[in-house]
Amino acid sequence: MTARKNTTPKTLSRGHHVLAGVVVTGAVVIAGIGFAGSYAAVRDLALDKG
Template identity: 80%
Template sequence: MHSAAGAAKLQRTLVAVVVAGAVVIAAIGFAGSYAAVRDLAERKGF
């Protein structure tokens, strides 16, 4: 079994990995949305 300190460190590491993954996914989504909106605006003459 993990000690309390070891478990806390593991939990912080897992949270950091999940947060980093969420940021990457959000960035990909934002970039895709931005590209789509920009393309649409160019086709509409904006």
């Protein structure tokens, strides 16, 4: 027989929630910067071609 493990989900502390929010916000900001840069580059190429 094997011992049964505790399967109770762990809860995140306030600090973990704040850290997760900071990480998600940073990822969204970086994605936005990448999208804006890519859009600007494609726009410039399109304007050069007419």
